[in-house]
Amino acid sequence: MSATHVAAAQGGGQMPGAPGESLKAFRSPGRGPWKGASEEEWNNWRWHLQHRVTTLAQLERLLPSLSAEERAGTQLAGSKLSLAITPYFFNLIDPDDERCPIRLQVIPRLEETIVAPRETTDPCHEEAHSPVPGLVHRYPDRVLMLVTDRCAAYCRYCTRSRLVSNASGYGFHPDVDRQLDYIARNPQVRDVLLSGGDPLLLSDHRLETLLGRLRAIPHVELLRIGTRIPIFLPQRITPELCAMLRRYHPLFLSLHSNHPRELTIEVREALGRLADAGIPMGNQTVLLRDVNDSAEIMKAHLQKLLLCRVRPYYLYQCDLIAGSAHLRTSVRRGLEIMETLQGHTSGYALPTYAIDVPGGGGKVPVSPEYILSRDKNRVVLRNYEGSVFEYPEAMDGPPPVKAPPPA
Secondary structure, three states, X not given: OOHHHHHHHOOOOOOOOXXXXXXXXXXXXXXXXXXOOOHHHHOOHHHHHHOOEOOHHHHHHHOOOOOHHHHHHHHHHHHOOOOOEOHHHHOOOOXXXXXXXXXXXXXXXXXXXXXXXXXXOOOOOOHHHOOEOOEEEEEOOXXXXXXXXXXXXXXXXOOOOOOHHHOOOOOOOOOHHHHHHHHHOOOOOOEEEEEOXXXXXXXXXXXXXXXXXXXXXXXXXXXXXXXXXXXXXXXHOOHXXXXXHHXXXXXXXXXXXXXXXXXXXXXHHHHHHHHHOOOOEEEEEEEOOOOOOXXXXXXXXXXXXXXXXXXXXXXXXXXXXXXXXXXXXXHHHHHHHHHHXXXXXXXXXXXXXXXXXXXXXXXXXOOOOOEEEEOOOEEEEEOOOOOEEEEEOXXXXXXXXXXXXXX
């Protein structure tokens, strides 16, 4: 049964994809083919992990419209990046649209086997910046800790597909003791980002143990968790998890959402629990062809994030990961979208458009040109409407005229 039919049967109205939909409306995907699950089972995040879609046979049964490209891609996925989709997230897929923006993100395609020029398995050169296995130290004051190779579902454009799911035989096994020892011995490290894989797949106990050990290092000021769990598996965001996380402030959460359809009633409630626990949240969106490469979709998505109390943080150009060319847009298109957004939505809704440059150079922000010229006397600018303005340039150093002495 399609998600649309389930919503109608439950009185949920139109689902995303239906004519006349509002991109910013919050809806529930329903239970779809898993309608036999009990209330307790459906709200249990471990049940969703146990019932993920992981095989071609399951896909063919649940998605009769599977295309030849999807079928071939799924057959080959086990050698590159495993297939896994939670029941909850699967129900967001439009079964009648091969170019469905949810479907494109999680169902393998034959195009993944094509490696375009300059694509690599480690486009950001993380390995070259790893002083100990699983820890990336690219920027002076912060490090990335890879704490697991597992995710609730696998994005087909994943930058770490070489190690995530271990389908390629990478054999990633994080050595947390060595990672923590490195951080403790490097006092310039003030900011630690936990990622992987997805750290929120760890049990509450394991995650709290890790956070506690990090908090015991005096020079570690800021903890961050990079996660897609609230999107793939909102059931994981339990009151118990939120109560535990709030004990380790300042702690930030870096969310990953790409399309307004992903922001459902369940996701809004899960993010609300995190926000109520005092956890600031920023979202990192990846610009993807046929997923979010339109100004209308991007604007709705960014504004909908704010409604969920999440600040749009980065809009990333898709990394040059091997087999991702079919999902990558041009930088020109990204700049066009950013220029369209400027002046037409609140500043809080504007992310930084950035490229994680090949070769390990880190994130470089890119933006449309608003400064037309600049000299020692003035700056000439254009605004979002194309109108031109001048701003007088201030002199550096002490003011040219001293203030008169007090009377």
